[in-house]
Structure formats: structure tokens, C-alpha cells
Amino acid sequence: MAMTGVLRPGHGAIRVLDLEEAVHHYRDILGMVETGRDAQGRVYLKCWDERDHNSVVLRQADRAGLDFFGFKVRDKATLDKMEADLKAYGLKTERIPAGEMLATGERVRFELPSGHLIELYAEKKAVGNGLQVTNPAPWTKASENGIAPVRLDHCLLYGPNIAEVQKIFTEVLGFYLVERVLAPDNETNAAIWMSCSHKVHDIAFVEHPEPGKLHHLSFLLDSWEEVLRASDIMSMNGVPIDIGPTRHGITRGCTIYAFDPSGNRFETFMGGYQPYPDYEPTTWTFDGLGAGGGLDYPQRKLHETFLTVVT
Ligand SMILES: [Fe+2]
Numbered sequence: 001m002a003m004t005g006v007l008r009p010g011h012g013a014i015r016v017l018d019l020e021e022a023v024h025h026y027r028d029i030l031g032m033v034e035t036g037r038d039a040q041g042r043v044y045l046k047c048w049d050e051r052d053h054n055s056v057v058l059r060q061a062d063r064a065g066l067d068f069f070g071f072k073v074r075d076k077a078t079l080d081k082m083e084a085d086l087k088a089y090g091l092k093t094e095r096i097p098a099g100e101m102l103a104t105g106e107r108v109r110f111e112l113p114s115g116h117l118i119e120l121y122a123e124k125k126a127v128g129n130g131l132q133v134t135n136p137a138p139w140t141k142a143s144e145n146g147i148a149p150v151r152l153d154h155c156l157l158y159g160p161n162i163a164e165v166q167k168i169f170t171e172v173l174g175f176y177l178v179e180r181v182l183a184p185d186n187e188t189n190a191a192i193w194m195s196c197s198h199k200v201h202d203i204a205f206v207e208h209p210e211p212g213k214l215h216h217l218s219f220l221l222d223s224w225e226e227v228l229r230a231s232d233i234m235s236m237n238g239v240p241i242d243i244g245p246t247r248h249g250i251t252r253g254c255t256i257y258a259f260d261p262s263g264n265r266f267e268t269f270m271g272g273y274q275p276y277p278d279y280e281p282t283t284w285t286f287d288g289l290g291a292g293g294g295l296d297y298p299q300r301k302l303h304e305t306f307l308t309v310v311t
Pocket residue numbers: 154155156216218267
């Protein structure tokens with residue numbers, strides 16, 4: 001697939017209740033690299049193998065959750081075109097000047113009917129992954145710090161009107177539907193997994209009455225062994241685990257859901273398959289989410305927290 005349009009998830013900006021406790025979690029336990037702090041006090045981090053300056057931004061606030069989620073697009077012409085397309089579709093957009101986020105160019109922000117703020121941007125300073133670009137080693141010391149995921153992979157968001165959200169991502173932003181869970185009516189979608197790439201998901205949504213909620217930010221590991229090692233590190237450090245280690249039937253990802261110190265859920269996972277835009281989307285019935293193994297294939301049960309705990 002030619003990589004044009006939206007390239008990948010670029011940043012998740014999340015609210016935390018205690019900044020230094022959160023920095024300890026994301027930097028020392030999850031094992032991200034701290035790359036900067038800005039005048040507002042926000043802390044910027046990246047996964048070791050990411051090339052751009054940041055993928056997670058932490059902001060201290062009195063409630064946890066997601067401020068905004070951003071996608072990197074191919075270039076400035078793409079950014080201008082997508083902003084025009086969003087406006088033509090009927091959405092209001094806002095330009096946030098370059099430099100408002102450290103090392104990040106101009107961003108185009110819009111609000112989804114689910115209540116989430118989504119951003120597109122074309123430029124972020126490349127700081128590299130600590131490896132040479134000529135004859136590089138396969139890994140570096142940073143890849144051994146904590147859980148050490150390779151990248152921010154996707155997010156799952158909860159909010160209303162996901163049928164509208166699906167139209168915006170597929171008709172305006174060039175994503176395609178990979179998997180879905182039907183609502184109990186067997187017609188509408190209760191949950192959708194969408195891709196802008198060859199990944200099994202770049203963003204996912206669950207229909208939920210409260211707008212703007214975060215279910216999880218997800219971080220990619222290279223192997224099942226690393227997922228098990230992640231669960232050891234979580235347990236050693238008192239990180240509360242929600243589900244796993246186990247395998248999702250949906251996407252086939254091998255996963256752990258756990259919580260940061262503010263109650264924001266995060267996922268460390270490996271695997272999944274490689275879909276193409278011409279594939280027929282996989283459909284799960286609402287019963288299939290639980291008894292069919294959609295959420296937890298080995299245990300085939302709908303963990304209560306999956307549908308109820310969000311920030
Ligand atoms: Fe996930």
C-alpha cells in the first residue's frame with residue numbers, strides 16, 4: 001500500500017492527577033524516553049524506536065482522561081487538503097500554531113461527534129531512535145529500560161455517535177473498517193476498529209453515552225515473551241492489571257490492559273494480522289464480544305471493566 005494521507009497515530013495527550021508519579025510510570029516502568037518539558041509544565045515522551053520527538057504528552061489536571069489524539073500526515077499539502085475536506089464535510093477546524101507543542105508543527109484540530117478532539121499535523125522534529133541510520137545495530141540501551149514498547153500503536157475511545165465517527169474517518173480521512181462488534185440489535189455497530197495503514201487498527205471506538213472518554217492508549221511490543229515480561233514488570237511495580245496477559249479474538253492481538261497511577265488504562269500488546277483495504281470487515285456479534293472470545297479468546301468472557309471503566 002502506498003503510504004499517503006494519514007501516516008500513523010502521532011501523539012496522545014493525556015491528563016494525569018500527579019505529574020511526577022505519572023512521569024515515573026511512563027518513563028521508568030513503561031520505559032519511554034523523556035524528551036522535554038514545556039512552559040505549561042507538560043512532559044513529552046517517546047517510545048525508544050520512534051523517530052519523532054514525542055508520542056505521549058502528560059498534563060497535570062484534576063481529572064484523568066484524554067485531551068486530544070493526533071495523527072501525522074504525509075506533508076503540508078496533505079494537511080491543507082484534509083482540512084479543506086473536513087470543512088467541506090461540515091466540520092469546524094482550528095489551526096494551532098507551530099511550537100504550541102514542543103518540536104511540533106502546525107496542527108489542524110477538530111471535534112468528533114463522539115466528543116473527542118482529533119488533530120492532524122505534518123511536521124514533528126525527528127530526533128531518531130538512538131541508532132545510526134547507516135549500518136545500525138538492531139537495538140540500543142533504551143530498548144532495555146522498563147517494558148520498552150517500540151511505538152504508540154493506537155487508541156480506543158468511548159463516546160456517542162460512532163456511526164458518524166466511522167463516516168468521517170472512512171469518507172474524509174482515508175481510513176477503512178477492519179473489524180466491528182454489532183450492537184444487540186444486530187444492525188448498528190457497538191464498536192469499530194479502523195486502519196489508515198497495514199495495521200489491524202490505528203484507532204477504535206465503542207459507542208458510549210458519555211462523550212470524550214478514553215478507554216486506552218496502546219503500545220506495541222515485539223513478542224509474546226515481551227508481553228509476559230511486561231506483566232512481570234507491572235506486578236513488580238504494583239501496576240494494577242485489568243485484563244491479561246491474554247489474546248483478543250478481535251484483531252488477534254496478545255495483550256495486557258493495565259492502569260497508570262491516575263486510572264488511565266494503557267495496553268501493551270504484540271501481534272494482530274495485516275489487513276488490506278479490500279478485505280471484508282470481520283464482524284463480531286454482541287454475544288461474540290464475550291462468549292465468542294472477542295475480548296478474551298482463552299477465557300471467552302466479557303470482563304465487566306471493559307464496558308464500564310473509562311477516563
Ligand atoms: Fe487496543
